[in-house]
Amino acid sequence: MTKDLLYLDYAATTPLAPSARAAMERGFDMLGNPSSIHRAGRAARDAINAVRLDLANHFGVTQGQVIFTSGGTEANALALHQVQQERRFASAIEHEAVLAWVPEANHLPVTPNGVLDLEAAEAKLSEAEPGLVSLMAANNATGARQPVEAAAKLAAAHGHLVHCDAVQAFGKIPLDLAALGADFLTVSAHKIGGPKGIGALIVKDGFPLQSLLRGGGQERRRRPGTENLIGILGLGGALETIERYGDMAQFLPLMEQVIAHVGLQNVAAYGAERFPHILSIQMPGIKNQLQLMRFDLDGICVSAGSACSSGKVAGNHVLEAMGYGDRSEEFIRVSFGPETTQGDVARFLAAWDKIQNSAKAAA
Ligand code: PLP
Secondary structure: OOOOOEEOEOOOOOOOOHHHHHHHHHHHOOOOOOOOOOHHHHHHHHHHHHHHHHHHHHHOOOHHHEEEEOOHHHHHHHHHOOOOHHHEEEEOOOOHHHHOOOOHHHEEOEOOOOOEOHHHHHHHHHHOOOOEEEOOOEOOOOOEEOOHHHHHHHHHHOOOEEEEEOOOOOOOOOOOHHHHOOOEEEEEHHHOOOOOOOEEEEEOOOOOOOOOOOOOOHHHHOOOOOOOHHHHHHHHHHHHOOHHHHOHHHOHHHHHHHHHHHOHHHEOOOOOOEOOOEEEEEOOOOOHHHHHHHHHHOOEEOEOOEEOOOOOEEOHHHHHHOOOHHHHHHEEEEEOOOOOOHHHHHHHHHHHHHHHHHHHHHO
């Protein structure tokens, strides 16, 4: 018997919003290449630019500051690519799409609560040649909110550019480029009900951005290649209903229900200022791979760290940076969305008990 699917992995990706679907359907009949001069091309370009304007308004910037990319990974790469490798810095809990660009010696430590250690960051950044500092707004593994504004101030004081990976915070908190103090900001559509494979880099006005790709003149030569028209329309459609994700109060009872059941001591970053829809929880003594398989048998989708292309577990580096050592392999991540109910959480917790009890019985 197949069990009804229970999806508790919104930090990995979200279901397509009806508004995004409808916008994409409109795009299927748009024939023109957005770079073509004729009317079919202009219609496609106008459709893209309407979304560009909506995004610009969302981040308090002008349209020329919005560059569409193939998602968060590419937007991160585009930002980090602006300075030489040895001048890139990032918190040790960044997504792999950032960390892979940053030499290990330039990973900035976090506190045991999974929040950037500002003092340690300042010590390092004050001595370094001016470069670029990358700090996420919300951690994808633990939900811990990062002190982007404070970090941006101190980074700028020492002459560094600031990049904020806001993929997980998009739609959850207001993201105004200037208010954050960032020069670059990354977002991705599929965390807010948009399609996968489309995102944007928001860039400080007038910054002479060096493209990663070569060829066409799209996105003012900063991101050559025929635009992903359907994806961009989907991003625009998702943006129309983004407030569904922004009401943090809807997630508080769900978070509290989980914490009351598993115990605060088993929640990572519990003392941090946090986003309540992402929880990293430990089942002591049981490896997360086994937990994931058992939950999956019960039709429940949760994850360990972030989902990466090979299906293997990435993201344990976050818990390791927080000092969990081998215990980091016992944590899973549950993440909620607007569709998640307390009944769903109760079903998850019943499965949690079942897994724990069967492990105890086998011991
Ligand atoms: N940055 C963070 C914090 C993420 O959580 C993710 C995706 O999980 C990414 C970047 C990558 O974004 P995308 O999947 O759009 O490439």
